[in-house]
């Protein structure tokens with residue numbers, strides 16, 4: 600894996616601003632507050648954060664001393680440049696025991712070459728992987744988080760099914776994403792972008808295909824789909840509404856002990 604120095608020319612302004620903002624939120628305690636809102640505690644658990652970005656959620660989760668803490672993201676720049684920030688935020692934590700991670704048998708669609716499969720520090724392990732193909736065995740994790748990633752994945756159902764697959768029965772899934780109120784926040788600053796997002800959402804609704812990455816979602820549909828694969832929504836929260844439309848939704852769901860569809 601390359602170091603941040605070598606990534607400098609690939610680090611966009613957007614990446615730099617996102618990383619800075621993420622770690623400011625962590626410092627202010629906003630990240631912990633998000634977890635508390637959904638009543639999430641990672642103590643002693645095997646935890647996976649999918650679409651971890653620069654890893655601010657991982658840093659917050661590491662304070663609970665989970666048994667295992669893994670973050671995956673498709674964006675190598677976030678993984679590399681977030682790493683040193685995570686280390687700074689977690690270096691005072693005590694080490695967890697070394698752990699051999701069960702991996703999925705079939706090869707992943709992304710390169711699997713240098714992934715560390717043994718963790719031996721409180722510092723989370725970061726891997727490059729992409730939904731809907733996670734390189735882990737079925738029923739590996741007690742807690743899977745996937746915050747603000749659903750708007751970016753091409754196929755919601757495939758992504759949610761994969762998240763459910765790696766979750767143990769009785770395990771917790773926490774997801775969040777953007778609802779139809781989200782673009783309204785940006786009307787002043789970006790003008791055409793909110794309109795573009797609405798159009799993309801309509802096309803998604805009619806065709807089932809995501810046109811651009813920021814396609815908005817119907818959070819109720821996501822709850823219904825989770826329910827249909829045996830991951831039962833337990834808590835639903837939205838942080839804000841504009842003109843009656845949800846800006847950001849958060850869902851906590853529990854994988855049922857019995858429904859085999861959740862591991863298909």
Ligand SMILES: C[S@@+](CC[C@H](N)C(=O)[O-])C[C@H]1O[C@@H](n2cnc3c(N)ncnc32)[C@H](O)[C@@H]1O
Pocket residue numbers: 621649650651652653655656671672673674677728729730731745746747748751752753
């Ligand atoms: C808006 S950021 C959210 C980051 C972090 N979860 C947070 O709450 O701050 C979306 C993240 O999802 C990642 N992402 C997008 N598509 C993905 C995919 N198919 N699989 C894994 N990660 C993905 C992006 O690289 C980015 O880091």
